[in-house]
Amino acid sequence: MAIENRNLAVGTKLTAKYKTVSYGAEVVQTEEGVRYKLEDGREFKSLSSAGTAITGGPINGWAFWSVAGEEAQGQPAESKTETPKRSNGVIRRTPNQKGTPEGQVRYFCSACLDSFYAEAGEKPEACPKGHDESFGEMKSDVEAPEELADEAEELTTE
Numbered sequence: 001m002a003i004e005n006r007n008l009a010v011g012t013k014l015t016a017k018y019k020t021v022s023y024g025a026e027v028v029q030t031e032e033g034v035r036y037k038l039e040d041g042r043e044f045k046s047l048s049s050a051g052t053a054i055t056g057g058p059i060n061g062w063a064f065w066s067v068a069g070e071e072a073q074g075q076p077a078e079s080k081t082e083t084p085k086r087s088n089g090v091i092r093r094t095p096n097q098k099g100t101p102e103g104q105v106r107y108f109c110s111a112c113l114d115s116f117y118a119e120a121g122e123k124p125e126a127c128p129k130g131h132d133e134s135f136g137e138m139k140s141d142v143e144a145p146e147e148l149a150d151e152a153e154e155l156t157t158e
Helices: 047-055 145-157
Strands: 013-018 021-030 033-038 091-093 104-109 114-119
Touching: 013 047, 021 047, 033 047
Parallel strands: none
Antiparallel strands: 013 021, 021 033, 091 104, 104 114
């Protein structure tokens, strides 16, 4: 949980979790002023610089760190929040929406390897060629290849 009260008292213990590893820090008073001391002994002027030392990239320290004991507040003790599973379906929203007409969303069908547009706010059930989330099966209103073969045979015998 992000730190909301930015007036941290000296001695306050902080925790952070990054890539499943927990890290600790403490607010300390030095001759130079208030510092944030990591468990490995390194001291930083800001929580952001302490977080950057852990992540290797820029980070908002106030959002990255939590006051020890408050990170689980409001959550059950064993709260493994279930993240929604990513769909491996046939139809996916494309991450790059550049050039998409206003009011439209671009999707990609992995069955026919083609992109198409749909109205914003509505996830299409099938691509324009009829592929739906049943991984390659055609929607019932689209004829299957066997039915087309039967029709072709009927036309040639007439």
